[in-house]
Amino acid sequence: MELLLTLIHSNSMTFFSILVLVIYVCLVIMTTMHILLHKEDVKGSIGWIALVFLSPFIGTILYIFLGINRVKRKGIKLRKKRGMIGRRSIVRKQEEFGDLKQFIDFSFNVYPQNFAQSNNIKPLQNGAQAYPEMLEAIRNAKKEVLVESYIFDVDSETDKFFKAFKAAVKNGAVVKVMVDGIGTLRFFRRSIEKKLKEIEGVQCAVFLPPLIPISMPFVNLRNHRKIIIIDGKTAFFGGMNLSKENVLLKDLARGVQDITFKIEGPVIDQISEVFEDDWEFATGEEMTGRSRYVRYAKRGGMLARVIPDGPDKNNGKIEALLHGRINMAKKHIVIVTPYFLPENEILTALELAAQRGVLVELFIPEISDHKIMNWAEEPNFFRLLKKGVKIYKTPLPFDHSKFFIVDSEWVCIGSANWDVRSFKLLFEANMEIVSKSLASKLFKIIKDKKKISKPANLQDSVNLPFLERLRNNAARLITPYY
Numbered sequence: 001m002e003l004l005l006t007l008i009h010s011n012s013m014t015f016f017s018i019l020v021l022v023i024y025v026c027l028v029i030m031t032t033m034h035i036l037l038h039k040e041d042v043k044g045s046i047g048w049i050a051l052v053f054l055s056p057f058i059g060t061i062l063y064i065f066l067g068i069n070r071v072k073r074k075g076i077k078l079r080k081k082r083g084m085i086g087r088r089s090i091v092r093k094q095e096e097f098g099d100l101k102q103f104i105d106f107s108f109n110v111y112p113q114n115f116a117q118s119n120n121i122k123p124l125q126n127g128a129q130a131y132p133e134m135l136e137a138i139r140n141a142k143k144e145v146l147v148e149s150y151i152f153d154v155d156s157e158t159d160k161f162f163k164a165f166k167a168a169v170k171n172g173a174v175v176k177v178m179v180d181g182i183g184t185l186r187f188f189r190r191s192i193e194k195k196l197k198e199i200e201g202v203q204c205a206v207f208l209p210p211l212i213p214i215s216m217p218f219v220n221l222r223n224h225r226k227i228i229i230i231d232g233k234t235a236f237f238g239g240m241n242l243s244k245e246n247v248l249l250k251d252l253a254r255g256v257q258d259i260t261f262k263i264e265g266p267v268i269d270q271i272s273e274v275f276e277d278d279w280e281f282a283t284g285e286e287m288t289g290r291s292r293y294v295r296y297a298k299r300g301g302m303l304a305r306v307i308p309d310g311p312d313k314n315n316g317k318i319e320a321l322l323h324g325r326i327n328m329a330k331k332h333i334v335i336v337t338p339y340f341l342p343e344n345e346i347l348t349a350l351e352l353a354a355q356r357g358v359l360v361e362l363f364i365p366e367i368s369d370h371k372i373m374n375w376a377e378e379p380n381f382f383r384l385l386k387k388g389v390k391i392y393k394t395p396l397p398f399d400h401s402k403f404f405i406v407d408s409e410w411v412c413i414g415s416a417n418w419d420v421r422s423f424k425l426l427f428e429a430n431m432e433i434v435s436k437s438l439a440s441k442l443f444k445i446i447k448d449k450k451k452i453s454k455p456a457n458l459q460d461s462v463n464l465p466f467l468e469r470l471r472n473n474a475a476r477l478i479t480p481y482y
Helices: 002-038 042-054 058-067 071-078 100-110 126-139 159-170 191-197 268-283 317-328 344-355 371-386 420-425 436-452 458-462 466-477
Strands: 116-125 144-149 174-180 202-207 226-230 234-238 259-264 302-309 332-336 359-365 390-394 403-406 410-414 428-434
Touching (some): 100 317, 100 428, 126 234, 159 191, 174 268, 226 268, 234 410, 317 410, 317 420, 344 371, 371 390, 371 466
Parallel strands (some): 332 359
Antiparallel strands (some): 144 226, 234 259, 410 428
């Protein structure tokens, strides 16, 4: 009897083992087929396939939740606008742009949206400069206030924005505020929603809210844009979040240095379209701004256009634009970014630019708000410094500023960082501007940064202890890509 039970038990275990093996093989085959058919990045594909094969079931589960881009399907369904290729476009003949003609042709081929002319764009440093101008514009709004922010904290500084929203509503303006579900997440509760819903007349939307576990596949696909538009006449655009951290510049541990840009002129129509598109994506409701197509006075002579990017469309436009500009540089490249972890193609382009005599300067924080970023960035320093790239590390408080200048005339601003997450996974919006005057203003900011920055030294990278080099290269491997 005992022998019979043992045989039955043994056969049952054998059957169970075979069943598990069959399920595992089927999952591996189906997952691998999906990776091969839908992943364009070779390194990402190899990484996912290795994980699926070497981590039974766990690899497949991780791929299902983190590797499949479901946002693209939703985007195709909801994003119906065609862009503003012809509106507010440049009216001068291409020949009049001289050396810039190649720039403009390249930009249009990367993303077919024309430059708008007669814009004025002013840099505003930190919350101390930016927030008062934002608040004044919101308080005086008559038609519409549109706010989109990755982070919108509830604190003593943002309380001023809530009061400004009330004033705008009292003026008869429609106020729409959109926040990201993860960026503003606090222990799975977004206190900003409750605060905004308490203000009568304010509409609030959350971009891909993390309804666990349903929305777990969207955890990496966040809306990183920062946009404020008032009556279609004034906009604020860049990388600055809404938080009291941006005014705590004397607090080295918690303070954040940053920069945003005040925009006046017809390029605001292009910014408005980005907001409207995101609002429709988040709410499923059609939207046309109340302040679109306003009559713009000639505020300045800057050519500008907006480049939205994200995983719901053919992404990589911002990365392609930056890469192309590096290759076209003749004299000077300046990159200011809080995170610098691009893929090899951009690193190689910067090395080649330096080797052909272009002055290449990179400004990054000496101490990141995420320690692992410092570790992951370090392995790239050696190769860049060896080829002549100048790297400056800005001291605390953490520097979240981002802009890019080529040859003292072409400027790129916006929300995107120089890392794979921004280039591949996040919803971003950048703006390219042709303006010597704006570049000159930004060079003054760079000059101040350089005075207090610590230049990276090639010998420091060479002399790193073995264990630190091992740790840093391991950290670099977890850079997200898909």
